[in-house]
Amino acid sequence: MSSLSAKIQDIFVEPACEKNGRKDAGARKKGCSKPLTPGATAGGCAFDGAKVVLQPITDVAHLVHGPLACEGNSWDNRGTASSGPTLWRTSFTTDLTELDIIMGQSERRLFHALRQIKEAYAPPAIFVYATCVTELIGDDIRAVCKRAAEKFGLPVVPINAPGFVGSKNLGNKLAGEALLDHVIGTVEPDDVGPYDINILGEFNLSGEFWLVKPLLDRLGVRIRACIPGDARYRDVACSHRARAAMLVCSTALINLARKMEERWQIPFFEGSFYGITATSEALRRIAELLVKRGADAQILDRTDTLIAEEEAIAWKRLEAYRPRLEGKRVLINSGGVKSWSLVHALMEIGMEIVGTSVKKSTVEDKERIKQVLNDEHHMFESMAPRELYTMLSEHKADIMLSGGRTQFIALKAKTPWLDINQERHHPYAGYDGMVELVRQIDLAIHNPIWSEVREPAPWEVDPAAEERPSTYTHTETASVAPFAEC
Ligand code: SF4
Numbered sequence: 001m002s003s004l005s006a007k008i009q010d011i012f013v014e015p016a017c018e019k020n021g022r023k024d025a026g027a028r029k030k031g032c033s034k035p036l037t038p039g040a041t042a043g044g045c046a047f048d049g050a051k052v053v054l055q056p057i058t059d060v061a062h063l064v065h066g067p068l069a070c071e072g073n074s075w076d077n078r079g080t081a082s083s084g085p086t087l088w089r090t091s092f093t094t095d096l097t098e099l100d101i102i103m104g105q106s107e108r109r110l111f112h113a114l115r116q117i118k119e120a121y122a123p124p125a126i127f128v129y130a131t132c133v134t135e136l137i138g139d140d141i142r143a144v145c146k147r148a149a150e151k152f153g154l155p156v157v158p159i160n161a162p163g164f165v166g167s168k169n170l171g172n173k174l175a176g177e178a179l180l181d182h183v184i185g186t187v188e189p190d191d192v193g194p195y196d197i198n199i200l201g202e203f204n205l206s207g208e209f210w211l212v213k214p215l216l217d218r219l220g221v222r223i224r225a226c227i228p229g230d231a232r233y234r235d236v237a238c239s240h241r242a243r244a245a246m247l248v249c250s251t252a253l254i255n256l257a258r259k260m261e262e263r264w265q266i267p268f269f270e271g272s273f274y275g276i277t278a279t280s281e282a283l284r285r286i287a288e289l290l291v292k293r294g295a296d297a298q299i300l301d302r303t304d305t306l307i308a309e310e311e312a313i314a315w316k317r318l319e320a321y322r323p324r325l326e327g328k329r330v331l332i333n334s335g336g337v338k339s340w341s342l343v344h345a346l347m348e349i350g351m352e353i354v355g356t357s358v359k360k361s362t363v364e365d366k367e368r369i370k371q372v373l374n375d376e377h378h379m380f381e382s383m384a385p386r387e388l389y390t391m392l393s394e395h396k397a398d399i400m401l402s403g404g405r406t407q408f409i410a411l412k413a414k415t416p417w418l419d420i421n422q423e424r425h426h427p428y429a430g431y432d433g434m435v436e437l438v439r440q441i442d443l444a445i446h447n448p449i450w451s452e453v454r455e456p457a458p459w460e461v462d463p464a465a466e467e468r469p470s471t472y473t474h475t476e477t478a479s480v481a482p483f484a485e486c
Contacts, residue, residue: 004160004165007160007174007177008165008166008170008174011170011173011174011177011255014173014254014255014258015258044074044167044168044171045073045132045163045164045166045167045168045171046161046162046163046164046165046166046167046168046170046171046174047064047066047070047074047129047130047131047132047161047162047163047171048073048074048163048168048171049161049167049168049169049170049171049172049173049174049175050129050159050161050171050172050174050175050178051064051074051129051171051175052074052078052168052171052172052175053171053172053175053176053228053252053253054127054159054175054178054179054228055078055080055088055228056078056080056082056088056203056204056228056229056230056231057088057127057227057228057231057232057233057236058082058084058085058086058087058088058230058231058232059084059085059087059088059123059124059232059233060087060088060123060124060125060126060127060233061087061090061092061117061121061123061125061126061127062088062092062126062127062129063092063093063094063110063113063114063117063126063127063128063129064091064092064093064094064129064131065093065094065096065106065110065113065128065129065130065131065134065139065141066093066094066096066129066130066131066132066133066134067095067096067097067131067133068093068095070093070129070131070132070133070163071091071092071093075091078203078205078422078423079205079206079422079423079424079425080203080204080205080228080229080230081204081205081206081207081210081229081230082230083207083210083230084232085232087121087123090121092113092117094106094109094110094113096109096133096134101133101137106134106137106139107139107140107144110128110139110141110144111144111147111148114126114128114144114145114148114152114156115148115151115152118148118152118154123154123233124154124155124232124233124234125154125155125156125157125183125233126148126154126155126156126157127157127159127178128141128144128145128156128157128158128159129159129161130158130159130160130161130162131162131163132162132163132164134162135160135162135164136162136164141158141160142158142160145157145158155182155183155186155233155237157178157182157183158178158182159174159175159178160174160178161174161175161178169251169252172251172252172253173252173253173254173255173256176252176253176255176256176259177255177256179227179236179256180256180259180260180263183233183236183237184236184237184239184240184260185237185240185263185264186237187234187237187238188238188241189224189238189241192241193222194243194290194293194294194295194296195219195220195221195222195243195290195295195299196221196222196223196224196241196242196243197216197221197222197223197224197242197243197244197245197246197286197289197290198223198224198225198226198227198239198242198244198245198246198260198266198268199223199225199226199227199229199245199246199248200227200245200246200247200248200253200256200257200260200268201227201247201248201252201253201257202226202227202228202229202248202273203228203229203422204226204229204230205229205422205424205427206424206425206426206427207230207427208273208427208428208429208430208433209226209229209230209273209429210230210427211427211429211430211431211432211433212273212279212429212430212433215279215283215306215310215430215431216283216286218302218306219283219286219287219299219302219303219306220299220302221286221287221290221299224238224239224241224242225238225239225242227239227253227256239260240260240263240264240266241264242266243266243289243290243293243294243295244266244267244268244286244289244290244292244293245257245260245261245266245267245268245269246268246269246270246271246282246285246286247268247269247270247271248271248272248273267289267292267293268289269285269289271285272341273429273430273433274341274342274428274429274433274434275340275341275342275344275345275434276311276314276315276345276348276431276434277341277344277345278340278341278344279310279429279430279431279434280307280310280311283303283306283307284300284303284304284307286303287299287300287302287303288300310431311431313431314431314432314434314435315348317435318345318348318349318434318435318438319349321349321438321439321442322349322350324442324445324446325349325350325351325438325441325442325445326349326350326351327350327351327352328351328352328398328399328441328445329351329352329353329354329396329397329398329399330346330351330352330353330354330397330398330399330400330401330441331353331354331355331356331388331391331392331396331397331399331400331401331402332353332355332356332357332400332401332402332420333355333356333357333383333388333400333401333402333403333406334357334401334402334403334420334421340365340368340369342356342401342420342437343356343369343372343373344368344372345434345437345438346438346441347372349438351441353373353378354378354391354396354397355378355379355380355383355391355397356369356373356378356379356380357379357380357381357382357383358379358380358381366379385406385409388400388406388409388410389409389412389413392409392410392413392415393412393413393414393415395415397415398415398416398445399415399416399417399418399441399444399445400415400416400417400418401417401418401420401441402417402418402419402420402421403419403420403421403422403423404419404421404423407419414450414453414454415450416444416445416447416450417444418437418440418441418444420437426440
């Protein structure tokens with residue numbers, strides 16, 4: 001635990017974190033999240049956070065060392081996608097019971113599980129996740145992993161982020177530390193090139209990175225590793241030879257980006273692929289960084305040409321939605337880093353932003369939002385469910401864009417809602433992703449269900465209707481097709 005405590009303290013003083021930089025020494029020491037109270041881990045424990053970050057490495061076997069419920073708790077909470085291997089979709093757990101713990105069998109069970117996985121699946125690596133129970137009973141997971149790696153001849157990586165050490169966000173960062181300690185830099189690639197980049201913090205939700213990758217391919221930029229979305233173990237292990245990096249979701253893996261810069265001189269910038277302007281900006285900055293690291297300056301012209309072409313196509317496609325969406329009011333409650341990109345793109349097609357959360361936006365993005373909205377009252381850090389409900393039920397917005405947690409507030413207020421957070425089912429990255437987002441907004445707003453549900457119920461129009469006997473008549477079962485034939 002002592003090395004884990006040191007790691008956590010190290011994460012708490014992350015110099016690349018803008019928010020951390022604004023804190024005084026005392027506040028910094030307390031960490032990045034509020035102290036946990038009973039039930040507060042409902043948003044995800046540190047183990048959950050580590051699993052979220054690492055599970056999208058698709059050819060690795062992810063073994064959870066702990067009671068069955070830990071695996072159940074963290075299973076499948078993001079819709080990331082793989083273009084090949086499916087092993088990451090297989091759930092492995094040592095499934096410890098009281099008896100294993102009382103009899104001191106848990107380390108043995110772990111070793112046995114590692115042997116089984118190696119024999120049955122022969123993966124390129126196995127990641128072993130510590131949980132509260134195994135950490136509290138003092139299992140030496142590092143030693144078991146080391147022994148198994150020697151015995152079975154494959155990397156066995158301990159992920160030391162038991163749930164009780166903190167929040168999901170802390171777990172994200174501990175996952176980054178595990179990659180730095182045990183994976184990155186362990187394989188030397190033999191095909192290093194001047195256009196190699198890493199994309200960090202990209203989860204490939206609903207396969208959305210596949211909308212961006214073709215753009216980079218056209219520029220001749222090779223993705224050495226995308227961590228973690230659709231990643232392969234070997235790519236992650238070789239990622240220290242990239243020339244530059246882009247950090248997509250800064251809160252999750254900022255420590256990884258900063259330490260890779262320190263150890264392997266890989267410069268990085270924070271960017272986003274959400275929105276047309278943001279995508280163009282990201283492509284430009286990738287090209288600029290590569291040129292600084294020795295790539296041919298022609299890539300800058302190629303990038304400008306590609307941006308001009310793609311932006312023209314995207315805006316033309318978006319124009320088609322203008323007549324249907326112009327003047328419609330949007331409330332953005334994502335808490336994500338994408339608020340600015342969304343605000344800008346939606347305003348461009350004539351939609352009105354009645355409010356946007358800026359909780360995870362950078363100072364620069366907040367400033368941009370303030371300027372385009374012309375009123376900082378439309379910006380909020382977070383909004384209480386009651387306030388959200390009031391706003392929606394008073395029809396102050398035509399649609400809410402948010403995460404799954406607030407969807408029922410919108411539905412209760414009979415207001416269209418669209419998921420733009422990690423559980424979403426549609427890809428929204430890049431130019432095509434922005435068009436898809438607008439298409440989904442259009443579908444949600446114009447769904448005929450809303451006029452139906454907003455109609456008053458019969459008993460609201462005529463209270464006596466409730467008193468009258470039901471007009472429902474029983475259908476003869478013989479007239480219904482048998483279930484098997486449906
Ligand atoms: S690691 Fe701990 S907090 Fe997280 S799911 Fe398991 S028991 Fe719960």
